[in-house]
Amino acid sequence: MLAKRIIPCLDVADGRVKKGVHFVNLKDVGDPVAIAAAYEKQGADELVFLDITATNEKRQTMSSVVEAVSKQVFMPLTVGGGIKNLADMERMLKAGADKTAINSAAVANPALISQGAEWFGSQAVVVAIDVRWDPVAGKYFVYTHGGQQKTDLEAVAWAKKAVELGAGELLITSMDCDGTKDGFDLKLYQTIGRVVNVPIIASGGAGKIQDFVDVFEQTPVTGALAASVFHFKELTIPQVKQMLAKKGVPVRQ
Amino acid sequence: MIAVIDYGAGNVFNVLKACRYLGREAELTADPQKISQADVVLFPGVGAFGAAMTRLKETGLDQVIKSTVANGTPFLGICLGMQLLFDSSTEFGSAAGLGLIPGQVVRIPDDDGQRIVPQVGWNQNELSRPESIFKSIDQQYTYFVHSYYAKCADEYIVSTVDYGVAVPAIVQKDNVYGFQFHPEKSGQVGLKLLQTFFEKAVKA
DSSP, X not given: OBOOEEEEEEEEETTEEEEEETTEEEEEEEOHHHHHHHHHHHTXXXXXXXXXXXXXXXXHHHHHHHHHHHHHOOSOEEEESSOOSHHHHHHHHHHTOSEEEEOHHHHHOTHHHHHHHHHHOGGGEEEEEEEEEXXXXXXXXXXXXXXXXXXXXXXXXXHHHHHHHTOSEEEEXXXXXXXXXXXXXXXXXXXXXHHOOSOEEEESOOOSHHHHHHHHHHSOOSEEEESHHHHTTSSOHHHHHHHHHHTTOOOOO | OEEEEOSSOBOOHHHHHHHHHTTOOEEEEOOHHHHHHOSEEEEOOBSOHXXXXXXXXXXXXXXXXXXXXXXXXXXXXXXXXXXXXXXXXXXXXXXEOOOSEEEEEEEOOOTTTTSOSSEEEEEEOEXXXXXXXXXXXXXXXXXXXXXXXXXXXXXXXXXXXXXXXXXXXXXXXXXXXXXXXXXXXXXXXXXXXXXXXXXXXXXX
């Protein structure tokens, strides 16, 4: 059976892995290759690298990070953060990324999804969607630019459209849950899972082992992403996977 | 020398990196002479079946592949490269493949939205041919990304994974091998399979 995926997310700035809380008080954690190798050893199923500098002059640095990691670590690598066009996607894929995550650029120019799928295959195009619940409208809305800009896009409809355009996977972050460590937004993934038929990665809210159990038992997502719980060593991947296996959730151990 | 066939398909660089990590000399090439003289040939790739076949025919690489295989060179197709080994595919209508292994490539049925297509992630192999050089695959997880899968006779199937349908993960006919998964993305298990191929799949 296909295993559910546990995916650590690494923030990269200036060629180094950083960690902080809500992008502030960034501390240097170390060399991306060493950290990626450590996660591979722990049993991570994929890695997501997020370029948090995301300015044009830093692009070259990011592709050399991907290049260095892909020479030593043989697992799927997704790169996101500031990818704007086909040239950015190509640079990352050539450097060794397997997938590129596009977010703000896909909202600004939805054709980028179909062009990316046509050029590189759907499997290389992950559409990342940052979502916040609007209690007044009673809907989830899409945010861009690192969560700073609210759009008029309704999240469920946008997810559906992104898949129609050729997204091979969706990485959906609940901004409401992100950083709370109160668990994933189960309702969000249930709702979007009903309207799309591609793999969904849940992101935002992981705090304890039960959160991973809940998201896999109660929603159709096939991957769960987490950053701080793994970076700060509050949880290890083997701990999470052992519990999932015990609960009957298929995992690779 | 390992020849990695360059036919403009994506995702070939990580296969090269895996070879080099294993200390093997590997070259990305479209040169017929280099391909036919290689000790082993890798044929990776992701993308669309029909477009890939068109490129192989335009460049004449389809004939180079057929004669290299006929010479007994161990030949390993990876992902799309494996699918191209078969007779045909139903992807975007219908397209003829290389015809090196009898069988057809068809879309994974989504069962009216009940099954997620593509299959993306790690799945566990069941070995069906214990005499295979790849017998170490049994019960091991490898990484898959695909929407189509091969339908062929049991005699060519070395291992399968369960995705609601039995998906052939490793196939073999004589010196022609295929991995539906990505060995270069399957951690230590994948590296070991490549190592085994380089060591044990010797020219007939």
